[in-house]
Each structure stands twice: as structure tokens, then as C-alpha cells.
Amino acid sequence: AQSTSSGAQNGVGSQATCVNPHPQHESLSGMLVGFSQSENEQNPFRAAETASVKEAAKAAGVSRLLYTNANDSQAKQVADIQSMIAQGAKAIIVAPLNATGLQPALEQAASRHIPVVTIDRATAGTPCQHFISFLGSDFVKQGQRAAQAMADATGGKAKIVEIQGAYGNSVETQRTDGFATGLKKHAGLTLLAAQTGNWSATDAQRVMEQLLLAHPDVNALYTHADVMALGAIRAIQQSGRQPGHDVRIVSIDGTRAIVEMIAKGQVQADIETNPRFGPKAFDALKAWFNGEKVPQTITMTDALYTKANAAEALKSGAPY
Amino acid sequence: MNVTTMTHISSPHSERRQRLFAIMQARGAIVVVILATLAAGGIFPNFLHAQNLADLLTASSFLGLVTLGQTFVIILGGFDLSVGSMVGLGTVLAAYAAPYGAAIAFATPLVAGLLVGLLNGLLIVKARMAPFIVTLAALLALKGLAIVLAGESLIIAQPGVFGHIANGTILGIGNLIVIFAAVCGLAAIVLNRTSFGSWVFAIGGNEEAARMLGVPVDRTKIVTYILSGGMAGLSGALLAAHLSSGLSSAGTGYELQSIAAAVIGGVLLTGGVGTVLGAASGVVLLGMIENIINQIGSLSAAFQGLTSGIFLLLAVLVQSGLTRQRRTAS
Amino acid sequence: MTGPNRRMTLRLSAIRAASVYVALGLLIVFDLVFTPGFRNPFVVRSLLFEASPIVLIALGEALAIGTRGIDLSVGSVMALSSAVIGCTLGWGQTSGMALGIVAGLACGLFNGFLISVFRIAPMISSLALLVATRGLAQAMLGGARIDLPFDGVLAGIGQTTLLGFPIVAFVAIIAALCFAFLVRRTLPGRFAIFVGASSQAAMLAGIPVRTTFMFVYGLSGILAGIAGVFATARLGAADANYIGVQFELDTIAAAVIGGTPLSGGKVSVPGTIAGVLLLTILDATFIMNNVNANFAQILKAAFIIGALYLQRGRA
């Protein structure tokens, strides 16, 4: 009876659209819009995401962008959204904390015909009723691409350790599953150990250090996030190994720090998680208010950074 | 010896001051709540909207229930750090049980909470281990268990009656608010009008004396931890109903927040002193801090921590000021 | 009570008092036999790097517990120290470190001030600081992390070893020795114990209770500041978000397992160190055996309960 599949899934139903049944052709400029962030801007991804929404809000000319941050509490995110509704927000952008648990807030928004755009992570709800669109990366696919990048970087033969995100987080699960699926295609890639780094550089450093002791033959690393890659790279250096050479590294996020390391050859590949939701989210809202078709799912295009394109990407400023 | 028949006991004046401060201490949090409400209402026009206030109270009810249980434990002279994880586990269990009907969805986390409380209580009482450590271990274990059971989250596809219990209204007032108020009333009666309540106060006031006065100390302690676990389980059930989901991360941080709320409400950490009304107002005050931060509407997350820390400190300073006044007035 | 019977009781109570060492010994033996890679001498190095900052804050924590208090702010103070280093990198690493430690001291003194002058329960004042200090640290760095250059004093602290042991471990050992001396043989240390045993009696016996609180929490703040420097050096980055998260609970558990009762009036320095090592090695054991972190957490809880059960009735 329980599954996370009742919501819009990544890559599924990307043809389906929502249309505002009673378009008033309201203009975004001068409108009060809310943005509910899920956790604090600890990692560059969240910071870039918030910045992108704020910038796009300014560009759209909204009268005021209400900003709340749930600080990792689901109950607080519900209360946050409700409080933005109470303050008179006419449209809301939500970066959900979890794959489910926003129902009461989404219900309340729906009953007042306030359009909601969810970004980054899908959450349970009926498309068009509870939210008009979901914008996000496909995390399973990211895992698969990481496996492919690993095969490319190691010539299809490697002993890998995986440092995962915090357990009990669907992004972690999807990146783990995607990677596992990807590995099946490459018999030469073996996964020696997988431990959580809790999205934290400190934890990742400790875990990597101890995994290197337990498995001295490790020669490849896959991390679920760039912050953890940074910690793990420290551990690799301190064990006397050379990152990128003795241990080949593939990570996910596409932050500037790691892309710079790719350029230097210390990291092999980084799959981007595109945080620039702002413009697309406001486009979706604009279309909704005008009665145009809004795609239910907009999958973000994520770049893949390798030695081949890193320098160029850095010049263009794409990594955040 | 007829010259010595008068016994001097302190003057009626200091007696009155004493009472006044005792009342202020117990009601201090409520006074602060009222003042803060008026101030916030003046600054943020939306704050006083009925909907906002209702949302605030609804959002506070989960921590509120946990805090009530915690209040009993603190008055008894202990701590329960396991409540936060128990809420998370409670939501997960409720999500698993939801397909079997609302009654089972409520009963499962509740019973689990009672059992966890029983285990805590037995370890503390029978094995004579420090409550802080026992419940800290429970915090770790229950959180791990919740994630093992659910991963991040489980959706309750058809919440039905279960969801309605949390999200419906009675006479226009949200059910959660009504439930919280009712449980507060019940807790107040248990604490002030039953032998069990007087035992809790007695043990927290002077455990050795309580034992000598014939209070069943061990049993009362165990029951109190059971109560606290049960409240956390109930809070988890209601949260699951409210969110239509089981979330392993739900309730994180409630252990310390509930202690903070109780203390703001005039419950003394040294045990033996406290009121249900005070604890409940402490919870509402914490809820208001979050709500006001939202009303400001542009405070970055980094500053939110700083702001709520400072708010917390101020509330505690006022409260402890009242406590000291009361002590010196006596 | 008959003779042999009493001897039994004595032996039992001796085992109880030493339970943390017994548990530590058993764990190490287990690891040497079963855990892959544990026999590698670098394990010692790695564990000591890990444990040293925790030992420092656990010492401060143990003293605070000895006064019948508690310091929940240590983890956040570490983060603040780190943030200060990050913000002052321009002034040179050494002064950044000094300022980080000073920031720790300032937090500790503020905490001591709230406790001694305003009579706020230590648990609550340090809880407020836990929230506020991390917020401040995050606000200082704007939520970002700042990488340190790969050379310099901090990198040295984070990597240098002497005879195979990290220098941070030497610092921690020296700190622990000083601390043991402080607690047993010096006025502030004894005063802290007296205050913990009975603050009312201490006041009447002419012991400067307020100063003692300021001293104890100030010291805890300094130690947390130093631990923050160590953690920053090790990570190679100033990070307000992840450094010291949840360390308060781990250190309290370590101190209590090590035989420092929460009821105050007693501090065990060697026990505290053993407690820290125990928890650190336990975590490493799970990782090196690739135990799923969730099960690891449940096992860790059971282990803590077991260790405490051996010495039940003492805390």
C-alpha cells in the first residue's frame, strides 16, 4: 500500500502537462511569491539553488520573495509553507525535504488555487492538483552515468569503494541503485565497500581513511557528493596515495572545487546536479498564470565534467 | 514554659510575595507568550490571522505532546533523550500499520512507545543506569531502526480516517489543537489530582525521602518513562497522520527542544517543580520563534540558528530571573 | 559476611570500576583477530588523529560533569573556532588558530557567566549556545566552507607525525596529564569537585563557587577551541556545518562510560580517555568491517548500554 510512486517520477510522464483551468493572466511582477528551502545552504548545491531562485525572482519582478528554511524538519517545512500561504503568497516554489510528507501544505495551497512548483526532489502528490510541475535531475541516471564514467576512467577494471549520502534519504538510495545497475555492465568493476559519509566532508574523510586501511587494494572511489569527495581526497593524500592516479575518483554535483581538480587530473569525472532551477521555475509559473501548458516534469540537463571539458567549463563559469 | 507557646513563622507579607512569584514562574511563559503575540501582531500584520495562529498551534502540537511526557520525566528528576527518535520510529510504524485501519495505525506506534519507555525505565530503575545514557543509547538505536525499516520515508497512500483524525476540525478548530489541549488537560489532572502525580513530584523533590514516605519509587519511575515513551509514540502517530507519511527523520532534535520548552515553561531541571500549563506555553513560545522568523521572511538559514539561539537564551533568562525572585522572596 | 564472599564482592567491584578498560581491551583483541587491516600500524595513527580532538573536549566535558553540570556546546564551539580560522586566514594561520581558541574561551566564559551569575541550568545555557554558536559560525562563513592551503602550520598539525604518532595525539596526551594533575592536585580542580559534590556546602566552606564555574566552562571552551583547530587542520578546511556535529553527546557518553558520574563530585581522567577510545574504535570497527551504518548505530547503542551495565549504580 505504500510506495513512493504515486508522485511524479523522474523521467516518467515528461509528456504530460498541466493547464490552469481558470487563467486570470496575472503578471508575476508585483506578486508575492514564496520559496521554501529544505535544509540550510551548507553545501554549494543548496546555496546555488537558493541564489538561482532569488535571482530569477528579481528578474521576474516579484514584489517580494518570502524565503523560509525548514532546517531539515519535515513538520517545519509544512508549517513554513502554511505560513507563507497565510502571509498571502500567490505562488510557491518548494524544494521538498523528503519524498513525501508535504500533503497538508500542498492541500492547503490547492484549496486556495496557489500554484506550487517543486524543484530538485520529487514529492508525493497529484500533479496539476498539488503541484503544477516538478523540476529536477534524475538521480538514478546520475548513478548510472557515474558507473559509466568510472569504467571509462579505469579501463573497466577497478576495486571501488563508495561513500554514500546520509542513510534514509532517497537521493542516496537512487544514486546507490543507479550506480549498482551501472556496475552490472562492467564485470571488471568490483565494489569492495560502501559506507555513509552523511553528506559531510569530515565523516567522509574518516570513513575513507579507515576503508583504505581495511582494503589497501582499493583503487577507485565513487562519492555521492562533492563535499564528501573533498574529505575523502584528504584521506587519500594522507595515506600517501595520489588522488586521481592511485585512486581514480568519480563524484556527483559539479562544484567548482572538484571541477578544478578534474582539470588538474586529481579527479576523473563529476556528474553535475544542475541547481539553476530559478528561471525554469518562474517560466513554469508564468505559463500557468497565462493558461499555457506546463510540463508536469522537467528533467534538468546535467553536464558531465571530465578532463576533456573541465578547463573550458571553468572558463564559462558553469560549475557552482 | 507557658512563655514559649508562640511559634514564629514568617510574616504574611513575604508569604504573599512568595505566592505571587510562584504564580509568575508557573505562568511566566504564558505572560511572555501573550506579550510576544501582541508584539508580533503589531509588527507583522499577518501574524494574528486566525489561520496563522491555528497553523502555529498545529505545528506545535507534535513537540507539545513530547514535551508533556518529558515534563513528567523532568519533574521526576530524570531525562528522556529517546523521544525524538521515538517520534520518527512512530511515524514509520504508523505508515506500516495504516493500511490495516486507523485504530491499528494509532495503536502500533503508541504501543511501541510504551514498550520503549518500559525498556528505558527498567534499565534506569532495575539496572540503576543513568537516564541520560540509557535514553541516549535509545536515541541512537531507535533512529537506526527507523531507517532500517523505512529508508527515508513511506507514503500513506489512503490516509482516510487516520488522516482525518489529524487534519479534520471540530467546530472550526483543528483536531490536532483539540487533541493537544485535551491531552494537556488530562496531564494536568494526572499530575495534580492523582496519587501518581504526587509521587512524581515527591520523587523529584527528594527521592530518598519519597522512598521513606512509602512512595513506590521504582514503579512510579518506570511508569513515568513509559508515559514519556507513549507520548512520543502518540506524537509520531499524529505526525504520520498529519503528513500522510512515515519519515525516519521526523522528530530529530525533539529531545533537546522538549527539554528547552519545559524549562522555559518553569519546569526545574533539578526536579520536583513544574506545571503542565507552563510546559505547554514553553512549546508555544518555541513555535512562535519559528513562526516569527518566517514572518521576517528573508532570514538566511545561517542566521536562523543564531536568532533562535538568542531567543532561547532570552526566554531562559527571563524564566530564571523569575525563579530567583521566587527563591529570594521566600 | 564471610571472607571469601567478601573477596568475591571486592573483585566484582574492581571489575566494575575497570569495566571501560576491560571493554576496550576486548574490543581491541576482537579487532586484531577479526577486522581486516586493523593490524596495520597506520590504524593507530588514524585512530589517534580521530580521537585526539575528542579527547580534548571530553576532558572539558568530564570536568563540567564533575561540577554536576554539563556542556552541550562543545561541538558547536569547535565549529565556531573553525569558522574564526576561516575568516581570519588573511592574517596568517597562527593568529587564526589563536583567535579560534580565544573564541572558544569567550564562549566558555559566557556559558560560565550564564551559569554562575544568572544561575541558568548548565544544560539549558549550553543548549542555547549549541544552537546560537553554530548559527554564528555558519553566518560567519556564509554557509560555505573555506579550503586551507596545503602547506602551513595548520596542514602541519593535520598531518605531521612523530615516531609514527600524530603530534595532535601528543598534545592530547600532554593535555590529559595536565588535566589529571589539575583535577587531583590543584585548587581549581579540587574546587570543581567540591562544587559538584555540594555547591551549597562549597559556598559555605569558602570555596569561590562562581569563579570555579567560570574556570570550568572557560576551560571547556578553550579545549573545544583547540579541538576545533585540530579538526580544521585535519579536514584541511574551515567548515561551520559539519565540524563537531553531535560531539556533545558522544563526549558525554564517553565520560560517563569512563566512570565520571553525572551526579557530580568525581572525575576520572583515564576513564574518560578510555571511553573516547572505546567509542572511536567502535565506530572504526563498523566501518572497517563494512557494517551498514544503521545496524552499526543499533549495535553501538547496545554496546554503550552493555559497558554501562557493567558499572551500574555508579552514575
Place this chain on the structure above:
Amino acid sequence: MQLHVHHVAKSFGAVAALRDVSLELNAGEVLGLLGENGAGKSTLIKILTGLDTHDAGDIRLDGRLVRFANPRQAQENGIAAVYQEINLIPERSVAENLFLNRAPKRARYFIDRKAMLRDARTLLGRYGLSIDPGRTLRTLGLGTQQLISIIRVVSLGARVVILDEPTSALSGNEVELLYGIVRKLREEGIGIIYVSHRLSECYALCDRMTVLRDGVMAVTAPTRDLPRAKLVAAMLGRELAADEHAETGISVSTSAPQDAALTVRGLSWRGRVVDVSLTVGRGEIVGLAGLLGSGRTETMKAIYGASPPDRGQVAVRGHTLPHSTPASSLGSGLTFLSEDRRSEGIFPHLSLSENLSASMLSRIARWGVISRKSQNEMVDRYLLRLGIKSSGSGAPIESLSGGNQQKVLIGRALSTEPSIVMLDDPTRGIDVGAKAEIHRTIRELAAQGLGVLVTSSELPELVELTDRIVLLDEGHVIGEMTTSGHTAEDILAKIAHGQNARASEAVMVPEKETT
């Protein structure tokens, strides 16, 4: 109803608290239980009330073998005790303390507050106390709390009531109230075990007496067959030397006050110490006398700086103390011993040595480092000087009997080598032998030129110990008298007179001060 204790023994580790104790108690009888500090009285009582269990021997109630697991069981079987230390819940009301566990209920489960308050008032009234039963217990003086504790036990309907030093916190009128209660109980056929160090009380109340010495029953006899000398000899295991007869001895008049060691001028503290002025000369022993709650304790605490005074000056040897805290007072040669040993005196869980040396550590420390050697020397000196009985200086303080704990605290006060000692009821709960020793110590101190300010809950003791007495009433000094040639009754009369005078003056000329 009959209670039989038969060859009971009990050890705590290596310490044999009781070795072989037998006694019996009949209905309607008051049995005095006497013995030196550490003789085992409290231990026996704890066993009788289920707080501890005996290792050997048996206890019979009406011929039935009993062994109680907890006080509740003992209570159910009709045995209840009031302990040496008050054991009530300070933060709760008087009524709740009286009716904890047995409050009147409404609808079976809910405490009926009104009825509880009413019953409490009736109960208090029956024993002559007029206190508002709704008051928080903490706000009452120690003596009143002790009385409430006794009334609670009595009202539980116990058939055996054990009073462990019930009068140690009581004074004057309250002792009378207590006598009344005890006699009433005897008439009702209740058996009472009465533990006290005050021999005169035992002679006034007890039908028979049992003396314990070192955990063994030394003597049991009807009171009339046990003259004082014989009783004391049984307790001590030897005859008491002539000058040790504390309760009957005559004080050797010390030198007249030449110059003041302590001068207090216009000291006030929160309306409970009002404009107190007094002096204590060098080599003089001055008593502070007054009824219960007259402010003796608070006066001493205000002088000491433990309750920072609102107004007034304190000078030691002519040197005015700047701002007073206990630490600075100690530094200036002023020391204080609290009446509340348990919560303001001892450091629980710490050793005898630690407890004894707490106040003087800063003296033997150099650069903050404590010299172990000087500490041990100092501790040994005081153990010897005060005759403290223990299993060694490393023994936990709680393993000492009440009296020996008190001696340790006196040692702590003396260890700072003060020029003024303030002792608040120093002989509370102390046996005759030790009491004599403490009296001798106090006199020695005076002879060495120290000033001593002392209170006692026993007026006769105060009269014979001191040179001069300052009378207090509601925090006011209402008079002063030299003690030679006066009796306790004279002083009570003077207090009553002073009270009346103050009352009438207060009506007529409110601002005029009394001396």
C-alpha cells in the same frame, strides 16, 4: 503488640555496625535507645523499617517473624519512623507531605484537595500546630518541618513509632509539643522507640532504656534502675571524668573581654535580620539565643556573608570587612559551621580527608598546587585532636556516623585557624562524650584568645557553655545578659519580656530601636 529483636547483626563491608543487638518493646511503652555516635542506633532503625536488611538474627512482631523489603511494608505492618534527618518533600505543601500516598479521593482516583487541606488542618490542630497546610514546606523552619514529619508518622496509625533524635532540630515550645505527642501515643497503647543524645529528655520520657555500644547491646533496664552515671558509663564503656559532665558541669569563667574580636553594627538582611549589633570579645564565648525561627541562623549567615547583608558592618579585630562572601570572611579569620549538616555541610561521596581539608586547601597550596604532605598532616592532626572515629582518612564521609561527621565539619572550620568561630548548633545530634569534647574544644579556643559565637537548640547547654548571651527575636536583638548565676528559665523569661516590650514599643514608637 510486642516487638522482639533477637541477636541482630549487620555489616557494611568491613564495618560491623551491629554485632549482637537484642531488645523488646511492649505496647504503651517508651523505650529509650541510647549510645555513642556510631554505636549503631540509626542502623538498627533502618533495619526495623525496611530500609536495610540484617545479616543475622531475627525480628518478631507479635511473635511473627518479619523482614521488611521497604518502608512501605514496614508501614503496613505498623512500624514507622521519623529519621534523624528530615525526610519530607520540600517543594510540596504541608498537606501534601502529610497525606502523600493516602490523600482523600473523589471518584476513587482523584485527590480531593479541599478535603485534604481540611484534614491536614484538623490533624495539625490536634497536635497544637497552627500552620496553613497549603504552605510550601520549604518555607517553614527546620524545627517545624521535623514536627510535621512526626505528625505524619503518628497519623499513619503506626503501632510502633520510632523517633530518631526527634528533638535535634526542635527548640523550647516544640519540644513541649513533642512530649505531649509522645505521652498521648503511650496512652493510646502505641510502642515508641526514642533515640536521643539528650539524657534529660530520656529520663523525662522513657519507661525503659537500652544502651548500645559498638554494635552490641550493653544494658537494658527500667529508667528508675539506671542512674545517670551508670547510663553514661554503659554508653562510653568507662566512667565520665568530672569535668566532662557536660549537662551538669559548671562553666569555668574565662577572661573578661578585653578587646573585641568581632564587631557587628546595624546588620540587616531582607527583614529577617534587622539592625543587629553585637560584639564578641577575644577569648569570649557568646551565645545567640532565641526561639525557633528567631533568626539565629540568618544572623550568623549574614555576618559570614553567606546571605550578603543589605546594610551594616562587620569588623574582625577592628578591621572592617569590605564586602563579605564566605571566602573573604574565611580569609579575614571568620569561620562558620552550619546547622544543616547534610545539605550545607558535608560533601557527599568524597572522603573524610577531602571533607576536612576543603576550607584550608588554598593555604597549603603553592601556585595553586596542593601539597599532599601538608594536607595529610593537617587531616591527621584534626582526626586526633577531635577524636574522630573512622576506618581511615580515606573513608567516604557518609560511612561515618552523624556525630563523627559533625566533628569533621568542626575540624574543617578550625582548620582555617580563625580568630572568630561561629557555630550554629554544633552539638546537634552528638553524644554525651563527644559533646563534652566539643565543649572542651570551644573553651580551649576561647582560652587561646579566639572569639566564639554559638547557638544551641538546648538552652541549658548554651547557658553553661557561654559567658554572655545575646537574645534574638524575629531578627531583632532584644537584650543581652551574662550567664553566670542565671538559669535557662531566666533567659526564657527575659525573651518573653523582650517580646512584650518590643510589641508594645512597636505600637507606640515604631522607629525606636531596642537594645
